[in-house]
Amino acid sequence: MTENALPSGALRLTDWGLIRARGADAAHFLHGQLTQDIEHLAPGQARLAGYCSPKGRLLASFIVWRRGPEEILLACSADVLPATLKRLSMFVLRAKCKLDDASAEWALYGLAGAAAAAWLGARAPAAAWQLNTQEDADLLRLPDAQGVPRWLLAQPGAAAAPALPALAPEAWRWLEVHSGVARIVAPTVEQFVPQMVNLELVGGVNFQKGCYPGQEVVARSQYRGTLKRRAMVFDSEVAAQPGQEVFHSDDPGQPAGLVANAGQLAEGRASALVEVKLAALGGGSWHLGAADGPTLRPGALPYPLPTEAA
Structure with a gap:
């Protein structure tokens, strides 16, 4: 990528992690903990959500989507995941919901630009927060940044990385900034x-x-x-x-x-x-x-x- 070129390619998001919520009460439990309506989160859709302290201050921010009727994934910054998972787990009590860290099982990739759009082809969701869920991968469209299309890809950790040019971590974070969507770290x-x-x-x-x-x-x-x-x-x-x-x-x-x-x-x-x-x-x-x-x-x-x- 030249100095004046906009980012295009793929990056393994090692500074992100993934919390998994499973069980009949998973959506109801998260609905009562987060700033977002999780109970009505439909398949094919992702949403942003925040997790606040009793004083209304953000402890974490998430991208949330369903993997199935009783499974929900929450992507967040890896450096806040352990404390967030511990705190959320304290409030599960008798709810039929199991929370765990799925970061080791799933690899998260940031995809951006024309190269990513061409590689994804018809698989690429067109509008922000649309989700394409397949048996072995989830692909969701993120808001564009500086006219650059972006996607978040979640796939099994052992799967091959996207066959795309390498994207620098700082360039991906530059796109994050220009999307106007804050991520709590x-x-x-x-x-x-x-x-x-x-x-x-x-x-x-x-x-x-x-x-x-x-x-x-x-x-x-x-x-x-x-x-x-x-x-x-x-x-x-x-x-x-x-x-x-x-x-x-x-x-x-x-x-x-x-x-x-x-x-x-x-x-x-x-x-x-x-x-x-x-x-x-x-x-x-x-x-x-x-x-x-x-x-x-x-x-x-x-x-x-x-x-x-x-």
Whole structure:
């Protein structure tokens, strides 16, 4: 891939993991724990979901889909999986639901670009969050990023890797940033209420479903106008790291934001999805890591923010 080319190829997502929920009560149990409606999750469809603390702060974020009537898979960051699985398991109690780490059995791949589209052919779901489930693999369409189509492929760990050009991990993360879909990783656990990283804007929060941990805080943020922070895309010549603080020139004495996700397409072409104070938007300059740190240039999200939050 040349410096100016957009990413195209495949990458084994070793920084992702997979939780499996099985049993007659699996969907009902997860429905009561996550921000998403899991009970009505249909075959052929995937959804985003968050898992919150009682204070409404995100402990993990998931891509969720069904493998069968009593089997649901949840893809998340590998570095938050053990703690998340342990916490979820504490609340199963008498429900007919067994949770386990299926990461060793399944390999997750990120596929992107024209090469992936050609290789997938008719197997490729056309619209975001559509799922093609086969006996030996699951393929779901992710939101495009910078015009680049993306897919998530889950297949048995022993299966051959996709016959595609290698995609650099940082290039895939750059696409993640530009999709505007935040992924909770270890440095950002309990840092964000879902709306702070736009989770409800990308379909990750269902406000009509029943209760779940932190639901009152999430609902209050939505309906009482208390939300003061949102996630924005920023570009830079220097690579950022999740959990890194961001500063604004108008108030250099304290952080004005926190990096949620970051990636780099090529040397000097880095981007980050940053949770920022809405009050700081509209003027001044943004800096990474310190008030005199590298400059961050505001970019564009692939979807509009609500006008009352703009």
